[in-house]
Amino acid sequence: xxxxxxxxxxxxxxxxxxxxxxxxxxxxxxxxxxxxxxxxxxxxxxxxxxxxxxxxxxxxxxxxxxxxxxxxxxxxxxxxxxxxxxxxxxxxxxxxxxxxxxxxxxxxxxxxxxxxxxxxxxxxxxxxxxxxxxxxxxxxxxxxxxxxxxxxxxxxxxxxxxxxxxxxxxxxxxxxxxxxxxxxxxxxxxxxxxxxxxxxxxxxxxxxxxxxxxxx
Numbered sequence: 001x002x003x004x005x006x007x008x009x010x011x012x013x014x015x016x017x018x019x020x021x022x023x024x025x026x027x028x029x030x031x032x033x034x035x036x037x038x039x040x041x042x043x044x045x046x047x048x049x050x051x052x053x054x055x056x057x058x059x060x061x062x063x064x065x066x067x068x069x070x071x072x073x074x075x076x077x078x079x080x081x082x083x084x085x086x087x088x089x090x091x092x093x094x095x096x097x098x099x100x101x102x103x104x105x106x107x108x109x110x111x112x113x114x115x116x117x118x119x120x121x122x123x124x125x126x127x128x129x130x131x132x133x134x135x136x137x138x139x140x141x142x143x144x145x146x147x148x149x150x151x152x153x154x155x156x157x158x159x160x161x162x163x164x165x166x167x168x169x170x171x172x173x174x175x176x177x178x179x180x181x182x183x184x185x186x187x188x189x190x191x192x193x194x195x196x197x198x199x200x201x202x203x204x205x206x207x208x209x210x211x212x213x214x215x216x
Contacts, residue, residue, distance in 0.1 A: 047175040063191035069161040070195025075203030082212025087147040101158035108162025134160040
């Protein structure tokens with residue numbers, strides 16, 4: 001059902017139903033396909049039945065995750081001058097670290113977004129695995145000695161950071177009722193805007209204080 005007044009009324013009715021435990025019977029289509037739903041209207045496995053505090057925590061973590069990934073891209077700009085001097089590359093070549101990061105999180109979306117839609121996989125395993133790899137790669141990225149290695153690590157950083165961008169909207173859709181989705185999406189999009197704003201600022205101070213490798 002598209003977003004409309006009827007849909008809003010239906011969502012409010014379903015929200016009221018979630019306060020009581022009503023069994024949900026599987027539905028069968030004319031083609032003989034059985035549509036499996038939650039067991040009851042207040043099924044605790046359904047994210048839309050979670051408490052407001054738990055939903056808010058999920059949204060805060062998701063926004064922080066997204067802002068971090070977006071900030072890590074342009075914060076690289078603060079290190080470009082040091083990369084040019086230490087690695088002996090041109091100003092144009094030094095920008096590859098930023099370009100490859102952005103390219104990689106565009107490519108990663110093509111894998112991790114559909115992977116999280118597979119029921120046996122789900123969203124959380126994709127988030128957990130990729131963020132652990134993303135976090136681990138940040139250390140060699142800051143200590144690598146050669147330019148080619150730096151570019152390769154920046155690419156994989158962007159690749160494994162992409163689930164924040166690919167699956168963030170889907171996670172909000174899973175968690176909130178339709179009438180609250182615009183609020184959640186607005187906050188998530190705002191975090192994506194904040195990241196590139198504060199990334200270069202934080203990276204610039206870090207580079208001045210601790211050297212060009214710190215923003216990486």
